[in-house]
Amino acid sequence: MSLDTFSTTVPRLKRPVIGSASLSVIVAFYLVFLTNRTFWAKAIDYLGAPSFALVLLAIGLFALFSAICISVSVKYLTKPLFILLIMSAAAASRFMDYFGVIIDVDMIRNAAETTGSEAGHLLTAGFITHMLVFGVVPSLLIALVRVEHRPFFQKFKWNLALVLSCLAVFTSVSLANVRTFTAAIRGHRDLVATLNPVTPIVSALSYILASGEEKALAVQPLGTDAHVVAPAASGKPRVTIIVAGETARAENFSLNGYDRPTNPKLATQDISYFTDTSSCGTATAVSLPCMFSVYTRSSYTHTKGLATENVLDVMAHAGITSEWWDNNTGSKGIASRIGYTSFSDINDPRFCVNHECQDDVHLDRLGAWLDAVKGDSVLVLHQIGSHGPAYFQRYPEAFRRFTPDCRTPELGNCSREEIVNAYDNTVLYTDYMLSAVIDMLKVREEKMAGSMIYMSDHGESLGEHGLYLHGAPYFIAPSQQTHVPFVLWLGKQAKAGIDQACLAKEASEPKSHDNLFHTVLGLMNVATSVYDPSLDVLSGCRANAAS
């Protein structure tokens, strides 16, 4: 039998026919009630169930979504738009419902700036299954049906009537319960932030608009008057190593009172640990540029961060060499004007698998770099630290001390205990790395005046309040995502002029990412009009503070 005869002998399947308005209403129903588990869980929590307010909210949202879907159900655009809405809602609901992640502009920015290997960890079997069930199957159904459109003018009139009726329903139910709704929206901003796919789509559009504007930004110089006040009396170069941590939360540091020994090495070093330090943001793309910027958390914006030089540029103005080593997703523009090395690009097989490296990669070349130091220098080591969800890939076998540890990025397949064990092993490994950096500076004390600052960019949720990972909007972020570890080690020379009792007291007081910029300037003895001594954690403790 030839192919031709075969095709003619099989009766053509009749595609089901549906009117464009009916399809719009079905899609609206699907979006409101089947891709918004997190939203409805919160709504039930805030409005109570069963409650009249909840029923009104359901009717109102269904009417509003129907109005939107009917408005866009234009011939040729209906199917692509509905499929786009459904696929976006499916992807967003996976992250919201399983990890408690809210898809705001910062989260979109973080996703857009992430590396392929990082994103790969999120494409788990669970994610793919979720996308098949909630995205692909309904999209195929839409693709399969034949959508019937009325003649243009008739459709216009009919749709206008439908949209106005839907909006009337939405307005009347909103007005009927206006006080409860406004209270819920004002008091629980996270409720609106989880409305799917409205928030993800609005956030993505805002991100696209903002990134267009940001491309045109010219970076403004900062601290061009910077200079080194006096060369070190010993004549030794000052060297500050800034370890920019990743996803480390203070709660799991034994230095911060955690009951597991996650900091055995640092506990033996002569360090200051700042017990009450808060991050600028809850995601790398916000926190990292903010940490190195002159702006405080309250005055920082992403655009201001991009448009202004940072502490490393100020170093350059003072004639100090700065360099950035990256074992993460890049410097977010901070190192654009200084020496930059990306370990994931080098992909050294001793430390890296598929361009993702363990933090030992920093230590491997640090000794040689220190030996080559000629003058005052600042080196940033940007860690991969405790980045999830593949915590188990962050540490070598020797640091698999807390077991059983979760061995998959699919956190849903692990118990809470396994997730915490894997996470604690990452902290243990960071503890080792920081201690090793200190040891390398210590053995070179004859040659240089070293110090080390470690600050994590943000914390991590490990299931508390049903949240995982990080990136919650700051106003609702739990302490696990904003309380970060901050370690300071001063070599003999840097320590000489510091009142230790004063430093111990400083270390117990509230600190934040606001302090990094000014503390580094102070450590490197740089004077500039942009230096604010009140934000330098050491300035009040210097013996010559008054002089």
Ligand SMILES: [Zn+2]
């Ligand atoms: Zn981060």
